[in-house]
Amino acid sequence: MEEVNSPSVLHGRYELGRVLGHGSFAKVYLARDLRSGKGVAMKVVGKEKVIRAGMMEQIKREIAVMKMVTHPNIVELYEVMATRSRIYFAMELVRGGELFAKIARAGRLREDEARHYFRQLISAVDFCHGRGVYHRDLKPENLLLDDAGNLKIADFGLSALAGHVRTDGLLHTTCGTPAYVAPEVIGKKGYDGAKADLWSCGVILYVLLAGFLPFQDENLVAMYKKIRRGDFRCPPWFSSDARRLITKLLDPNPATRITVSKLVDMPWYKKSQIAKPEPLPPPLPQKVVEEEEEEPARLNAFHLISFSQGFDLSPLFENEDGGRREEGMRFTTREPASGVISRLEEVAAKAEGRIRVTKSGASGVRLEGAEKGMKGKLAVAAEIYAVAPSVLVVEVKRDGGDMIEYKNFCSQELRPALRDIVWAAAA
Structure with missing residues (x-):
């Protein structure tokens, strides 16, 4: 998503400050309402990403829902604004964390x-x-x-x-x-x-x-x-x-x-309340994540089921022989995303110019061959998803090139490099 310059003034109403958090489709900025001086959380959604993902109806539904549910124990949506490229949600700023x-x-x-x-x-x-x-x-x-x-x-x-x-x-x-x-x-x-x-x-x-x-x-x-x-x-x-x-x-x-x-x-x-909750520690920004710190995308039940054959989720876990019924490779790991990324980057480094990294981030890594084969350059994409705070799913796919070359690369270089971080779950 295109960056929002900081500080900047949105529609002459809100002064945008630092990034508080971000996800796959949005960033949340600390902002100030220039009319009241009140702090707000400004969620900025990139239209292009949302449209590509087919999630525009979901965004519209979220807006409709939040306008219907004004309650002391629900984060309040103040207003929604839009430009040609972005949608802006001005929301209640909740400083106590999760x-x-x-x-x-x-x-x-x-x-x-x-x-x-x-x-x-x-x-x-x-x-x-x-x-x-x-x-x-x-x-x-x-x-x-x-x-x-x-x-x-x-x-x-x-x-x-x-x-x-x-x-x-x-x-x-x-x-x-x-x-x-x-x-x-x-x-x-x-x-x-x-x-x-x-x-x-x-x-x-x-x-x-x-x-x-x-x-x-x-x-x-x-x-x-x-x-x-x-x-x-x-x-x-x-x-x-x-x-x-x-x-x-x-x-x-x-x-x-x-x-x-x-x-x-x-x-x-x-039962009557005996004591109030313990005081919170000094206020933290809402879902604070420093801008340079990224996290893997989170999987919900729908994603997990879409990965599998019907409702059999066992394909998420590798067999000991690495056998798969499809060309992709998936495994779970307790290694942090940074560790998985480092391993994948090391594979490229050891290839001595045959393979290079064309994309690297918390959501995954893309490796590409230096030379064209019969079906173009070999390209391998590894996507990283968070199932739980300490469990990741890594999905490896062929993103281009010849299937035989891809399988050889996986068996000879990729699997050996990742074997010790694969978490082999019991069936």
């Missing part, structure tokens, strides 16, 4: 502190559902905290409206983050957006109290089986009331899963 970061620092939260955030989460989610809005990607990374320690739901990019249901009254798009997605979303029979969101709320509550996920497995197929069965255990420090509530939220049968109207009458939810 709830995920607070959990990571504390290990886990006290029950009264978790209750404070969970009540605010349910209040906002119920408000959305009452307006026919379903978030579909609720997780601690999408829950921000303001200076006062109040929760704010962010990122409605995967949300759906009641008008998106089919004639059966259900949603059918598979999306969300694997560890937080409801079992019915993984299936092909459709799902109720409100009930799927409540499942995700149950996972969030478990994480707040435990400090880890209820459904964990090195193999994603095995993890999804646990999710479908509702196969989890509460740690011994959970109170009996917390256990009862979480069990009702993580009911794999959406027909019997607890509703908000019954949830708010549960003893754990109604």
Whole structure:
């Protein structure tokens, strides 16, 4: 995306400052409203990238949704502006960082502190559902905290409206983050957006109290089986009331899963607050990432399933002999993105001029042969995706040149260079 000059004034209304964060299609800038002097977060989306990715309808839906959901516990969208090349979202500036970061620092939260955030989460989610809005990607990374320690739901990019249901009254798009997605979303029979969101709320509550996920497995197929069965255990420090509530939220049968109207009458939810959450550390910018620091793209459940044959996610993991049923090569690794990139760049360096790096960044590396073969220059693209904070998926594809030359390169040079960083998950 073309850079926005900093500092600059947008439409004579907002003075843009430094970059606070960025993703695949957008950057977020610290900005100041020149009319009020108030700080805002300015999300800048490149139209060309969005159109190429076929995501313009998703952007339009996100705008429509955020205009509908003004609530104290939802990040507010002030206004939307556009030029020929960009779309600008002027949004509430939330300085307290992600709830995920607070959990990571504390290990886990006290029950009264978790209750404070969970009540605010349910209040906002119920408000959305009452307006026919379903978030579909609720997780601690999408829950921000303001200076006062109040929760704010962010990122409605995967949300759906009641008008998106089919004639059966259900949603059918598979999306969300694997560890937080409801079992019915993984299936092909459709799902109720409100009930799927409540499942995700149950996972969030478990994480707040435990400090880890209820459904964990090195193999994603095995993890999804646990999710479908509702196969989890509460740690011994959970109170009996917390256990009862979480069990009702993580009911794999959406027909019997607890509703908000019954949830708010549960003893754990109604219990009076004994203490306020601990004060936040000095305010951090919203989702702070220095401009020069990039991160791999994040995979949601839809991406994972699109990689696989039907719903069999086992192709994500290499067999010991490296055998594949297609020309691409995929593997999981616990190596950081920078380590994977270094290995790929080393392959080019050792090739002594036969292979060169034509692209290198957190999202992947592209290698190209120096000489033309029968079908042009060999080109190999390696794309890096984040499945979880410590797990990456690397997908290697032929991007040009002869297939035999590509296979020889993979078997003789690429696989040996990467073998010791491949995380071979149990089937």
